[in-house]
Amino acid sequence: MTGKFQGKVALVTGGSSGMGKATALAFAREGAKVVVAADKNIKGGQETVQLIKKGGGEATFVKTDVSKAADVEALVNKTVEVYGRLDYAFNNAGISGSWLPLADCSEDDWDRTININLKGVWLCMKYELLWMLKRGGGVIVNTAAVSGLKAIPRNADYIASKFGLVGLTKSAALAYAKDGIRINVVCPGLINTPMTQNTMDKITQDLPIGRLKQMIPLRRLGTSEEIAEAVVWLCSDAASYVTGLAMNVDGGLLG
Numbered sequence: 264m265t266g267k268f269q270g271k272v273a274l275v276t277g278g279s280s281g282m283g284k285a286t287a288l289a290f291a292r293e294g295a296k297v298v299v300a301a302d303k304n305i306k307g308g309q310e311t312v313q314l315i316k317k318g319g320g321e322a323t324f325v326k327t328d329v330s331k332a333a334d335v336e337a338l339v340n341k342t343v344e345v346y347g348r349l350d351y352a353f354n355n356a357g358i359s360g361s362w363l364p365l366a367d368c369s370e371d372d373w374d375r376t377i378n379i380n381l382k383g384v385w386l387c388m389k390y391e392l393l394w395m396l397k398r399g400g401g402v403i404v405n406t407a408a409v410s411g412l413k414a415i416p417r418n419a420d421y422i423a424s425k426f427g428l429v430g431l432t433k434s435a436a437l438a439y440a441k442d443g444i445r446i447n448v449v450c451p452g453l454i455n456t457p458m459t460q461n462t463m464d465k466i467t468q469d470l471p472i473g474r475l476k477q478m479i480p481l482r483r484l485g486t487s488e489e490i491a492e493a494v495v496w497l498c499s500d501a502a503s504y505v506t507g508l509a510m511n512v513d514g515g516l517l518g
Contacts, residue, residue, distance in 0.1 A: 277356035279307030281456030329383030360421025452513025480515030
C-alpha cells in the first residue's frame with residue numbers, strides 16, 4: 264500500500280464486480296478504509312471485501328438498494344459509525360437499461376433505469392453531502408458513460424439517465440465548491456466488465472464487435488482498472504483544482 268489515502272475512508276456503490284470492485288481495491292491499495300455496497304450481487308460484494316482484507320486493508324460490506332432512501336441513509340450512517348468519517352464516495356451502482364427504442368420501452372423499464380441510475384446517485388449524493396458538509400470537505404465521483412455525452416438510437420432510458428447524471432454532477436459541483444467538496448463524473452466508453460459482456464449481444468446487433476473496436480482509436484475495450492485509476496486520481500490531491508468535470512475514459516471514442 265502506498266498510503267496516498269492513509270487514514271481516509273472511501274465508499275463505493277456497485278462494488279461487487281467490474282469498475283466498482285476495481286476501484287474499491289484501488290482505494291484500499293492507497294491506504295483507505297473502504298465500505299463496499301451492492302444489492303443483487305451480495306456474494307460479489309463480500310468477495311471484494313475479502314480481497315481487500317487479504318491485501319492487508321480494512322473493508323466492510325453493506326447491502327444497499329440505492330433506489331431506496333432508507334437504504335442509502337443507512338449506508339452512509341454505517342460508514343460513519345464503523346470508520347468515523349467519509350472522505351471519498353464513488354457512486355457507481357447502475358444498470359444497462361432496456362436496450363429498446365424509445366417507443367418500445369415500457370414504463371416499468373423506464374422507472375427501473377431512472378430509479379437506479381439517476382435517482383440512486385442523487386440519493387447517494389444527498390446523504391454523502393450531509394456528512395461531508397459537517398466535516399468540511401470531501402470528494403465525490405459519479406459514474407455516467409460516454410452515452411451521457413453523445414446519444415445513440417437505442418436505449419433511451421439509459422441515455423436519459425446518464426445525460427441527467429452529468430447535469431446533476433455539474434450542478435452539485437457548482438453548489439458545493441465553496442464548501443470544499445469536489446464533485447466529478449467519469450464517462451467510461453466500452454469497458455470489459457460483466458455488465459458489458461451481458462449486453463454485448465444487444466450492443467452489437469447493428470454493429471459487429473470487430474468493427475466496433477475499429478471505431479475506438481486505441482482499438483480495444485477498456486479495463487475496469489483503467490477506470491479505477493481515473494477515479495483515484497480525481498479523488499487525490501493531484502486533482503485538487505478539478506471539479507464539475509465530465510471525464511471521458513473511452514480510448515478516444517468521442518474524439
